[in-house]
Amino acid sequence: MQIFGKVIVSIIVITGLYFAFIYTNDVIDKKIAAAVEFKLKALNIDFSDKFQQNNLALEKALKESNKYIQEIRDTANIIEKIAGKAKSGLNIIAFDSGTLALNDKQMPNLSAPAGCEANRGEFNKKVYFDKPFIAVPNVSVSFSVLDFAHGEDHRLRVKVKSVYSDHFVLDFVTWCNTRMSQAEVNWLAVGY
Numbered sequence: 303m304q305i306f307g308k309v310i311v312s313i314i315v316i317t318g319l320y321f322a323f324i325y326t327n328d329v330i331d332k333k334i335a336a337a338v339e340f341k342l343k344a345l346n347i348d349f350s351d352k353f354q355q356n357n358l359a360l361e362k363a364l365k366e367s368n369k370y371i372q373e374i375r376d377t378a379n380i381i382e383k384i385a386g387k388a389k390s391g392l393n394i395i396a397f398d399s400g401t402l403a404l405n406d407k408q409m410p411n412l413s414a415p416a417g418c419e420a421n422r423g424e425f426n427k428k429v430y431f432d433k434p435f436i437a438v439p440n441v442s443v444s445f446s447v448l449d450f451a452h453g454e455d456h457r458l459r460v461k462v463k464s465v466y467s468d469h470f471v472l473d474f475v476t477w478c479n480t481r482m483s484q485a486e487v488n489w490l491a492v493g494y
Contacts, residue, residue: 380436380437380494383436383494384436384494387436387494394494395492395493395494396433396435396436396439396492396493396494397439397490397491397492397493398431398432398433398435398439398490398491399488399489399490399491400429400488400489401446401486401487401488401489402427402429402472402474402486402487402489403447403484403485403486403487404474404482404484404485404486405483405484405485406482406483406484425473425475426463426471426473427471427472427473427474428469428470428471429469429470429471429472429489430468430469431468431469431491434467434468435467435468435491435493435494436467436493436494437467437493437494438465438466438467438493439465439467439491439492439493439494440465440491440492440493441462441465441470441489441490441491442489442490442492443460443462443472443487443488443489443490444487444488445458445460445485445486445487445488446486446487446488447484447485447486448482448485449482449483449484449485450480450481450482450483451481451482451483455478455479455480456480456482457476457477457478457480458475458476458480458482458485459473459474459475459476460472460473460474460487461473465491467493470489470491472487472489474487
């Protein structure tokens, strides 16, 4: 900003000198006036480049601020909905729960593995809530049933990949030589 101010002051001074030189030819020789004019043009080029750079930076800052403004509006909307529930006497906290099961009747390959390259189970499984939450809830999962074959390594993973106000996405898989008959996962979503 300091350089920008110096450039403006330089332009004003040089412009004043330029006009003084143009109108006082008896005192100042034409070569000096040409040098001043050349310097003024060079400063204008530098000034326009700096102006363009500043303009691009301002446009970027405006886009960022619009993004933050939208996030603030979304948050204010959530707060208004929660406040409305509280004023009406409704329970502010909402929850939903359920069970997701894998078994060898649904997926025969659970009890017949095809090597370590083969992951088996549910991938990107969308689980929808009974009613959408006002805001994205917290989702917890836990195993409730594990039924593996005897003597094999037991590999099973459940992972919540993403959560939205109306559903969440999870992976519920096994891999390599793990043989299993069934597994169940309980899930609990808590939010507003």
